[in-house]
Amino acid sequence: xxxxxxxxxxxxxWNIQGHSYAREINARLAFVEEHGVHNWTxxxxxxxxxxxxxxxxxxLKKANREGTVDRFRESYPPAHAxxxxxxxxxxxxxxxxxxxxxxxxxxxxxxxxEKRRAYVLTNRNIEKLSESIQAIGRSHQNNIxxxxxxxxxxxxxxxxxxxxxxxxxPPIVPLPISQLxxxxxxxxxxxxSSEGIYLLTTSGHSMIHPVPDPEDKDWSSYIDMxxxxxxxxxxxxxxxxxxxxxxxxxxxxxxxxxxxxxxxYPHYALFSKDGQQVLLNSCHxxxxxxxxxxxxTFPDINTGVARHSVIDKNCRVYxxxxxxxxxxxxxxxxxxxxxxxxxxxxxxxxxxxxITSMTISEDEKTLWVASxxxxxxxxxxxxxxxxxHIIGNGNHYEEFRVIFWKNEPQPLVW
Numbered sequence: 477x478x479x480x481x482x483x484x485x486x487x488x489x490w491n492i493q494g495h496s497y498a499r500e501i502n503a504r505l506a507f508v509e510e511h512g513v514h515n516w517t518x519x520x521x522x523x524x525x526x527x528x529x530x531x532x533x534x535x536l537k538k539a540n541r542e543g544t545v546d547r548f549r550e551s552y553p554p555a556h557a558x559x560x561x562x563x564x565x566x567x568x569x570x571x572x573x574x575x576x577x578x579x580x581x582x583x584x585x586x587x588x589x590e591k592r593r594a595y596v597l598t599n600r601n602i603e604k605l606s607e608s609i610q611a612i613g614r615s616h617q618n619n620i621x622x623x624x625x626x627x628x629x630x631x632x633x634x635x636x637x638x639x640x641x642x643x644x645x646p647p648i649v650p651l652p653i654s655q656l657x658x659x660x661x662x663x664x665x666x667x668x669s670s671e672g673i674y675l676l677t678t679s680g681h682s683m684i685h686p687v688p689d690p691e692d693k694d695w696s697s698y699i700d701m702x703x704x705x706x707x708x709x710x711x712x713x714x715x716x717x718x719x720x721x722x723x724x725x726x727x728x729x730x731x732x733x734x735x736x737x738x739x740x741y742p743h744y745a746l747f748s749k750d751g752q753q754v755l756l757n758s759c760h761x762x763x764x765x766x767x768x769x770x771x772x773t774f775p776d777i778n779t780g781v782a783r784h785s786v787i788d789k790n791c792r793v794y795x796x797x798x799x800x801x802x803x804x805x806x807x808x809x810x811x812x813x814x815x816x817x818x819x820x821x822x823x824x825x826x827x828x829x830x831i832t833s834m835t836i837s838e839d840e841k842t843l844w845v846a847s848x849x850x851x852x853x854x855x856x857x858x859x860x861x862x863x864x865h866i867i868g869n870g871n872h873y874e875e876f877r878v879i880f881w882k883n884e885p886q887p888l889v890w
Contacts, residue, residue: 486531487551494555494865497523501867505824523557533559536890545600545876545889553865554877554890556810556828556849563829563849566881570846572655573835574614574621576635581835581844582612582621583852585880588652588669597852600876600889613656613665614835616708622658622665629676631662643676646683657706659727666713668704672697673715675729684729685715705745705754712771714754716742722756724774733777738765738786744793747771749800753817757793762808764792768817787819795834797843804843806831812845812855814870823870827853843872850880 500521508516532552539548556563569590574582579599586592594609595602611624620640621632629643640662645651648671655668667674673685685704689695699717706713712732713725718741721734737758744757748768757766767784769777791807798804802816810828815821829849836843843855854875862873879888 483535486528486535490525490528490532490552491865493523493525493528494553497521497525497557498865498867501826502869505867506869509821523555525555525558526561529558529562533562536888540886540888549876549890553863554874555865556826562881566883567829567848567850568880568882569832569848570850570852570880571833572612573833573844573846573852574612574635575835575837575844578837578839578842580635581852582635583833583846584609584612585850588654589650597878600878602878602887611653611656613658615658615660615662616706616710617660618662620658620660620662622656622662624653624656624667629656629665629667631658631665633662641678643678644681646672646674646681648672654702655704657704659706659710661710664727666704666706668702670699670702672699673702673704675713682729684713684725685723686717686720687731701741701743701759703742703744705747707747707751707754707771708749709751711751712747712754712774714745714747714756716745716756718742721780722758724754724777732774733782734780735769735777735782735784736780738767738784739763744796746793746796746798746803748803748817749798755787755796755803757791757796757805759792759808762792763790764807765789766791766793766805766815768819785819787815788813788821795831795845797834797836799836799840801840804834804836806834806845806847810847810849812843812868823868823872825855825866825868825870825872827851850882851877852880853877 539545569587570585572584582596584592584594594605608625613622619634621635631640653669657666665676672683674681675684701718704715711727715723722742724733739758740760743759746755753768755768757764766787768787769782769784791805793805795806802814802822804814806812808830811826813824829847831847833846845853855872856875857872877890
């Protein structure tokens, strides 16, 4: 069999097996959605294309060198499962995704405790930024960006625009910054780290979580599962960690209320785009529960129990965005799931590996998703499915993905 025959056979096997797996896994997901996982008695679908993965990867590298990625993508729709072994060795966190414009995002590679690298992705072009950048963030309104470098944080009007303010970092070395959230005026910034959550202003900084215990001689500000969210109008802050309740603060960091978690440990928070709800996710192992609490009830919460609605009882949420119509969660198992404000699931879409960051375009038509696989996915929402390999029931397609694996000399576009 000659080389052309081998490639044709590889392509045929890749597509037949990929379609078969997607059909089977989608049928299982639909059954579980309706009847529950405990009622599933069929066999677990398996993607057996791992033996084809290295050959396909070699052809992907060739397509990137020769500029034929589009042709390659039509012949070999991308997949996750066949590359699990490679991902386990070479995957890495991609975090702090920030929308810039319709075709451009900024992001960092590496976890908060690692030496990070910052990039801008414009269409498929990748630009490396200053090595001194540790974290980036974008405001909900007014296109304010926060950039953390070695010794300070600055806010800017528009990406690479005029500087608005500069903030000193809290005197903690090292300070692993998980997340930066600038306020809409650029004059304050939320800094989230495992060494505490801070509110930075032009006059200084204050630790707003955890709350110091003056009677505990061994008290430490170190926290796990640290997270914070800022309402779109910047009037409320939600903070939490593994050992706290869900805490609600005002814009100056003063405590308003504590809400008990519905699962074991507070893990994530998100405000609705209209400011009327806060979503609070708590987790247990790889599952979780998300509730919504009306922001109008905050002053009346004084016992830890709040009037709430259950949005979801499954996801351990690692990243999320709010749209005008629904919420999009990225979970521990690599699923992206959308729920409306009453908790009805709108759609789901699988990319694989724990979701580490998401950002959405202002017109809500393009969603960028990153995971610990070391891959960024650019999804076009509500514009139809591209092929029969998609796992999920959303009417979406992946325009392309960019692979940042540790041992690859250059990112790979697929």
